[in-house]
Amino acid sequence: MIDTRMKTEIEYLAELIQQADAIVVGAGSGLSSAAGYNHYHWMPAIESYLQEFKEYYQFTSPFAGFYYCYSSLEQQWAYYAKYIYSMWHLPTGQPYLDLQAILADKDCFVLTTNVDGQCRRVFPQERLCEYQGNMGYFQCSQPCHEHIYENRDAVEAMNRALQGMVLPTHLLPRCPACGRIMVPWVRDDTFLEGTAWQEGVARYHAFLRHWLMEQTGKKLLLLELGVGEMTPSIIKLPFWQLTAQNENVFYACLNQKDSHAPEHLKGKSLYLQGDLAETLSRLRQKLCKTGSVSR
Numbered sequence: 609m610i611d612t613r614m615k616t617e618i619e620y621l622a623e624l625i626q627q628a629d630a631i632v633v634g635a636g637s638g639l640s641s642a643a644g645y646n647h648y649h650w651m652p653a654i655e656s657y658l659q660e661f662k663e664y665y666q667f668t669s670p671f672a673g674f675y676y677c678y679s680s681l682e683q684q685w686a687y688y689a690k691y692i693y694s695m696w697h698l699p700t701g702q703p704y705l706d707l708q709a710i711l712a713d714k715d716c717f718v719l720t721t722n723v724d725g726q727c728r729r730v731f732p733q734e735r736l737c738e739y740q741g742n743m744g745y746f747q748c749s750q751p752c753h754e755h756i757y758e759n760r761d762a763v764e765a766m767n768r769a770l771q772g773m774v775l776p777t778h779l780l781p782r783c784p785a786c787g788r789i790m791v792p793w794v795r796d797d798t799f800l801e802g803t804a805w806q807e808g809v810a811r812y813h814a815f816l817r818h819w820l821m822e823q824t825g826k827k828l829l830l831l832e833l834g835v836g837e838m839t840p841s842i843i844k845l846p847f848w849q850l851t852a853q854n855e856n857v858f859y860a861c862l863n864q865k866d867s868h869a870p871e872h873l874k875g876k877s878l879y880l881q882g883d884l885a886e887t888l889s890r891l892r893q894k895l896c897k898t899g900s901v902s903r
C-alpha cells in the first residue's frame with residue numbers, strides 16, 4: 609500500500625535523481641530481500657535449491673547453512689555448491705532491473721555489501737565495488753596468493769556430481785598454488801583483500817574524489833538502499849559523514865524499516881520507509897513518465 613505521503617516522497621526523490629549530476633548507490637541486503645533473495649530468512653526462491661539441506665540440518669536461514677560447522681569438507685561443499693549454484697541461476701531481481709533503468713542516464717557508482725552477484729548483473733564492474741566479496745569467486749583459504757577465481761564452471765561440475773548431500777572428494781576445490789582448500793570470496797577471517805578488492809575500493813574513492821573535489825558545485829546524491837544495522841561502517845556512516853561535510857551532497861535512505869535522519873542531516877536528507885521493490889518500481893514509472901528514463 610502506498611499512502612499519499614509516500615507518493616509525495618517518491619516525487620521528491622524522483623526530482624532529486626533528475627537534478628543530481630552524479631549518484632552513489634549504497635546497496636545492502638534489503639535490496640536482495642526485496643528481489644525475493646533473502647539470505648537471513650528462508651524465502652521460496654533460494655529455499656527451492658536448498659530444501660533438502662534445510663530439512664536435514666534444520667537450518668534457520670541460508671546463511672546459517674553457510675556458517676554451519678560440518679563434520680566433513682565433502683558435506684560442507686555439497687551445501688556451498690548448491691547455494692552458489694542458486695546464485696548463478698536465479699534470475700536478476702526486479703528491483704535491480706528497476707534500479708538499472710532509474711540510473712540508466714546517470715553518472716553513477718554502486719557500493720554494495722551484497723555477495724550474491726546481483727549488482728553485477730545490472731552494473732558494469734568499473735561502476736561497482738563489492739566490498740564484502742562475491743560468492744561467484746573462490747580464493748585460497750590461506751590465502752597464499754592474490755588471485756580470485758570465477759567459480760561458475762566448477763560449481764556446475766560439482767552440482768552434476770553431487771551424491772545427495774555429499775560432494776565427491778576429488779571435486780573439492782583446491783588452490784592451484786598451495787593445494788589448500790579454496791573458500792568462497794566473501795568476508796570472514798581469511799577474506800582476501802587483494803588486487804580485485806583494492807581496485808574496487810580505489811574505483812569508489814576515485815568516483816567520490818572526482819565529484820567532490822575535482823568538480824565544483826555539482827550535486828551528488830547518495831542513495832542508500834536496504835542497508836541494515838549490522839555493518840553501518842561500510843555504507844551508512846560514511847554516507848552520513850560525506851553528507852555532513854559536503855555542501856552539495858544529499859542523502860536519501862530507502863528502507864523497509866522506519867528510521868530517522870541524524871539531527872545534523874536535517875534538510876539534507878530524505879527517509880523513505882516502505883517495500884523497496886514497490887518503491888523502486890514506482891520511482892521507475894515516475895521517471896519514465898517525465899522522460900528521463902527510457903523504458
Ligand SMILES: [Zn+2]
Binds near residue numbers: 751787
Ligand atoms: Zn593457496
